[in-house]
Amino acid sequence: MRKSIVKVKPVEKATNRRQFLKLGGMGVVGAGLLVACSNDDNGMGMMPDPDPNPNPDIFDLGQGDLGVLNYAYALEQLEADFYTKVVNSFYANISDEEMQVLTDLYYHEVNHRDFFKTAITAAVEGNTELVLPTLEFDYGDLDFNNREQVLTTASVLEDTGVAAYNGAGRLISNPGYLLLAGKIVSVEARHASAIRTLLNPGSADFAGDDYVTTDTGLAAALDPSVVLSAVGDTGFIQTPFTANNLP
Amino acid sequence: MDIIKFLDGFTNETLLEGKPSRRDMFGTLGSLGKKAMLSAIPFGLATMPNKTFAQDSGSDPVSALQLALTLEYLEDEFYDLALQSGVLPSGRPETVYMQISKHEQAHVDFLIAGLEGAGVTPVEKPTFDFTAGGAFDPFNENGVGQETAYAQLLALAQAFEDTGVRAYKGQAGNLLGSDFLTPALQIHAVEAMHASEVRRLRGLKGWITNNERGAGMPEATQAVYNGEENVVQGGVDVTTLGSGPSFSMEASTEAYDEALSGDDAVAIASLFIVSE
DSSP states (O other), rough: OSSSOOOOGGGGGSSSHHHHHHHHTTTETTTTHHHHHGGGTTTTTTOOSSSSSSSSTTOOSSSSHHHHHHHHHHHHOOOOOOOOHHHHHHTTTTHHHHHHHHHHHHHHHHHHHHHHHHHHHHHTTTTTGGGGOOOOBOOTTTTTTTTHHHHHHHHHHHHHHHHHHHHHHHGGGOHHHHHHHHHHHHHHHHHHHHHHHHHHHTGGGOOOOBBTTTTOOOBBBOOOHHHHHHHHTTOOOOOEEEEEOOO | HHHHHHHHHHHHHIIIIIIHHHHHHHHHHHHHHHHHHHTTTTTTOOOSSGGGGOSSSSSSHHHHHHHHHHHHHHHHHHHHHHSSSSSOOHHHHHHHHHHHHHHHHHHHHHHHHHHHHHTOOOOOEEEEEEETTTOOOOOOSSSSSSSHHHHHHHHHHHHHHHHHHHHHHGGGGGGGTTTHHHHHHHHHHHHHHHHHHHHHTTOOOSOOOTTOOOOTTTTTGGTTTTTTTEEEEETTGGGGGGSSOOOOOOHHHEEEEEEEEOHHHHHHHGGGGOOO
């Protein structure tokens, strides 16, 4: 059994290919990128690309507030899709408590996803070419009938979501968007805590030393490139997109 | 009630003592942008660019951090006394309180170091009264009994954590452009993880439904939850999102935590602060 389905890996541990893509300023998420970027190996090397969107056929999240909103939308799409699959086919012998938690998370994440679509569409004044498209997902051999796999995946998704919002806050310039991100990230943190306790009841894992620094009491914060590299490594997201204009 | 007095002390300290050093802080923190320039203007003259996001008195990074430190002092002392009280059952409650206590102590140290590093004198730790003038007896010091004391220990922890989450959120805008924004968000998330666990320890959901304080919470804590019933986010009624059936009020309010203004956070904290 695969214990940890999604891992937030340090960049060094990524495959050579991913590392190359990242160093080349070409972080791309989604399985299709292997085709779309196949000629990068020969040409661009380590040079930063001055073209903000060198692959016009692949959606780029954009920069600034728009980039952050699209980034959040991508992560919320993943969470919403994952929990939709979870609640449509709960694993066997699920407890009432776990069913309640996972059902709540499903509603929250679907709401977040739909909110970002609406908010971004409004922000770009209807220029839908700037809105991240609806992504497709594939969970490979993840067994949705296996409690440990479902909860472990949920835990990693929630932990990653919190770290992503924490790391993206400084990239936001509009105080209204910052407040909205704040309203959502604390709910993600509440989720992360609950799932962690379901996995290890009675422990200190709800805000565990693996996630919160013991000397300063700070939860994780990660840059988009690190988060997207890790998410990309899961293979869950099938629709390629790039984040060339986010750190 | 000593709220006004407390606020005054709070504000004066920031304005007077902070004045020469605040410039240092801004230098230390690097690019602060519009907020910093605004905060250099005396209060009466400052106008916020967007009224929707205008904060109350003390809308600058220093005030935000001083408020955060005040709340962290409160939480830190509360959990210390809780662990010493003998009221907490061993097992999960004690494990949970020990982990939270460790974080609150770290937050106090972190904020003091951050303020001092920026050349600002941190606010002094207030004198706390967790009986709130005799309304509670969470440490069983006045003989309320272990069971009631424990229930109050949990209820106060929930109120403090949910307040912390809302208060940090309310200060995020004041830290925009400051190097303290990211750590403040990181603390904010930790408070939310604490809040979820304490709520679940009490048998509630980890998230806030409507503006419900939840079963067993004293009415005095309702101020912590007022406003959480909001369903309009960024001008959008989130019950109406998507193409399917509308979202319930429960799910729509649970999915978003609301901010608390600095004044409201101070008002809640000052229930537990003894005026000198």
